[in-house]
Amino acid sequence: MNEQTPTVTMEKISSLCRRRGFVFPSSEIYGGLSGCWDYGPLGIELKRNVKQAWWSAMVQERDDMVGIETSILMHPKVWMASGHLKGFSDPLVECKSCHQRFRGDKLTEQKCPACGGELTPERQFNLMFKTFIGPIEDGSNVIYLRPETAQGMFVNFDNVLQTTRRKLPFGIAQQGKSFRNEITTGNFIFRSREFEQMEMEYFVKPGTDEKWFEYWLETRLNWYVKHGIKREHLSILEHEKAKLAHYAKRVCDITFLYPMGWDEVEGLASRTDFDLTQHANASGKVLDYYDDETKEHYVPYVIEPAVGVDRALLAFMCDAYAEEPDKDETRIIMRFHPSLAPVKAAILPLSKKENLSNFARDIYKNLRTSLATQYDDTQSIGRRYRRQDEIGTPYCVTVDFQSLEDNRVTVRERDSMAQIRIPIAELKKSLLAKMDGENFLTLPPGGEVVQAKGKEA
Numbered sequence: 199m200n201e202q203t204p205t206v207t208m209e210k211i212s213s214l215c216r217r218r219g220f221v222f223p224s225s226e227i228y229g230g231l232s233g234c235w236d237y238g239p240l241g242i243e244l245k246r247n248v249k250q251a252w253w254s255a256m257v258q259e260r261d262d263m264v265g266i267e268t269s270i271l272m273h274p275k276v277w278m279a280s281g282h283l284k285g286f287s288d289p290l291v292e293c294k295s296c297h298q299r300f301r302g303d304k305l306t307e308q309k310c311p312a313c314g315g316e317l318t319p320e321r322q323f324n325l326m327f328k329t330f331i332g333p334i335e336d337g338s339n340v341i342y343l344r345p346e347t348a349q350g351m352f353v354n355f356d357n358v359l360q361t362t363r364r365k366l367p368f369g370i371a372q373q374g375k376s377f378r379n380e381i382t383t384g385n386f387i388f389r390s391r392e393f394e395q396m397e398m399e400y401f402v403k404p405g406t407d408e409k410w411f412e413y414w415l416e417t418r419l420n421w422y423v424k425h426g427i428k429r430e431h432l433s434i435l436e437h438e439k440a441k442l443a444h445y446a447k448r449v450c451d452i453t454f455l456y457p458m459g460w461d462e463v464e465g466l467a468s469r470t471d472f473d474l475t476q477h478a479n480a481s482g483k484v485l486d487y488y489d490d491e492t493k494e495h496y497v498p499y500v501i502e503p504a505v506g507v508d509r510a511l512l513a514f515m516c517d518a519y520a521e522e523p524d525k526d527e528t529r530i531i532m533r534f535h536p537s538l539a540p541v542k543a544a545i546l547p548l549s550k551k552e553n554l555s556n557f558a559r560d561i562y563k564n565l566r567t568s569l570a571t572q573y574d575d576t577q578s579i580g581r582r583y584r585r586q587d588e589i590g591t592p593y594c595v596t597v598d599f600q601s602l603e604d605n606r607v608t609v610r611e612r613d614s615m616a617q618i619r620i621p622i623a624e625l626k627k628s629l630l631a632k633m634d635g636e637n638f639l640t641l642p643p644g645g646e647v648v649q650a651k652g653k654e655a
């Protein structure tokens with residue numbers, strides 16, 4: 199619980215996720231696997247929408263960006279050159295009596311051992327998961343599950359440059375799984391051992407990096423707001439210059455007000471030419487850029503916005519969550535932005551009679567080719583509305599016996615509970631326009647407002 203969002207707790211979010219099929223513990227029937235989660239039928243739709251919103255904004259709607267997808271398993275020399283083998287570690291401390299382990303740098307946030315025992319001195323614990331490539335399990339075959347996707351972009355810098363003839367500045371973007379053997383996980387899907395990242399390496403001419411850093415910080419903040427996060431729930435945490443890693447010129451976290459407090463949702467790093475230079479030196483390949491205008495070769499500088507899909511999704515869920523008094527009960531609403539809502543429209547026939555079902559199913563089949571749509575004919579209409587509210591469906595379409603006569607349906611908006619009655623022929627176009635920002639009460643030809651503000655019987 200916190201001041202700004204008193205109704206949202208992690209308990210409420212995780213229990214809604216469990217109840218409605220967004221997120222389940224991994225391998226739950228065997229007691230779960232610590233730090234691993236499974237996305238259920240609605241969770242996967244939400245996750246795909248978050249990823250698509252990022253991909254559209256970062257790749258498809260831009261001239262200066264390309265996407266790639268690189269393998270999770272990479273040559274071990276990659277991690278040697280990038281510095282991960284030596285330095286990708288967190289300080290580990292252990293309680294001498296109960297043997298519980300903690301991250302030394304987060305001790306103030308974490309509960310100290312309940313037993314009150316003494317802690318060991320800190321030692322560095324490397325977070326990379328190891329495995330073997332091929333059938334022989336010896337030291338020469340050790341490889342790692344990637345702890346970030348970024349190195350896939352750096353080692354492919356020249357491949358992309360040669361095949362796309364890009365000019366600076368340009369970026370390479372990627373989405374994919376990463377793995378970190380975190381000392382402590384927790385806060386639901388906030389910190390897990392297997393997670394997904396969306397990262398972008400933006401290659402710029404040295405000297406223009408500060409300007410681009412500012413640009414990406416603002417661009418990334420705006421992306422969250424555009425898709426439903428409240429601006430006052432976002433903040434920028436500048437890392438102290440003295441504590442930056444040796445290659446980083448500047449690092450800012452975009453933090454979000456999660457139920458447990460402010461924490462990082464995305465990191466923005468100015469990485470200079472560190473990664474490309476390291477890989478050029480270690481591989482013996484030239485990884486630089488020829489500037490046509492200045493007739494010089496140089497190694498570009500890099501600005502990197504890196505976000506965890508699961509952490510972004512959790513932030514979107516927290517800010518969507520709302521409760522309203524509703525007769526004797528509480529109406530729980532996920533006010534997802536329509537672009538992220540796992541289901542955009544629900545078709546709700548008022549009766550299961552065959553003639554109405556067939557009619558409603560035809561509307562459903564027509565709509566679902568353009569919009570993620572659910573068909574639901576179980577229980578009372580009130581309960582069906584509540585279920586759709588709780589999973590964040592922006593529009594419910596009610597089909598009644600009158601619809602058979604006048605070829606119109608009633609559309610109800612989730613947030614205001616306002617209702618309009620519109621011709622079926624206009625339904626798809628009208629819903630698509632409203633998803634795109636059109637006022638709900640704007641009517642297509644032949645439409646009428648049934649209820650401008652919601653009060654449901």
Ligand code: ATP
Nearest residue numbers: 378380388389390393462463464465504505506509
């Ligand atoms: P933290 O210190 O919170 O563990 P980090 O600073 O190590 O995170 P980065 O290396 O900057 O994280 O990774 C970029 C992004 O990837 C983070 O902003 C976060 O959204 C996501 N991320 C990193 N580690 C995890 C994890 N264990 N579980 C879920 N998401 C993660």
